[in-house]
Amino acid sequence: xxxxxxxxxxxxxxxxxxxxxxxxxxxxxxxxxxxxxxxxxxxxxxxxxxxxxxxxxxxxxxxxxxxxxxxxxxxxxxxxxxxxxxxxxxxxxxxxxxxxxxxxxxxxxxxxxxxxxxxxx
Numbered sequence: 001x002x003x004x005x006x007x008x009x010x011x012x013x014x015x016x017x018x019x020x021x022x023x024x025x026x027x028x029x030x031x032x033x034x035x036x037x038x039x040x041x042x043x044x045x046x047x048x049x050x051x052x053x054x055x056x057x058x059x060x061x062x063x064x065x066x067x068x069x070x071x072x073x074x075x076x077x078x079x080x081x082x083x084x085x086x087x088x089x090x091x092x093x094x095x096x097x098x099x100x101x102x103x104x105x106x107x108x109x110x111x112x113x114x115x116x117x118x119x120x121x
Contacts, residue, residue, distance in 0.1 A: 004097035006033070014038050019046070019098035020070075022054055022084040026077035027065075030100055035069040041106035044074065051096040054084040063106045 006018050014037060021031040030046070038044070041063055048058040057078060064072040087096060 014102040016099050016101045024078050027073040028076045028078040029073050031071045042102050043104040045101045045103050047099040052098045053082045056081040
């Protein structure tokens with residue numbers, strides 16, 4: 001696995017998460033490297049560098065349905081997309097880290113933003 005890092009408990013949530021796997025299916029299933037803490041209806045964007053394949057999904061967005069602490073589905077048909085694979089070489093680098101980035105919510109209520117405060121003295 002590349003040396004990519006994401007803070008598991010950032011100040012602002014929902015937060016970016018690193019992608020470990022993406023299926024070629026409908027709906028597409030995304031697996032993150034650790035618990036994503038997302039909620040159903042969160043709208044996410046996929047950021048996939050060319051080294052990871054599946055460029056057809058790069059910059060696509062959609063609302064998610066959480067299926068486990070580290071997986072969710074997006075209503076995108078990736079059946080005919082190129083395979084997603086984190087390369088073993090070149091040596092691990094930040095430029096091969098695929099990310100999922102929350103960009104909004106479907107709901108009219110603000111339920112996914114949970115920790116968006118800076119610590120005050």
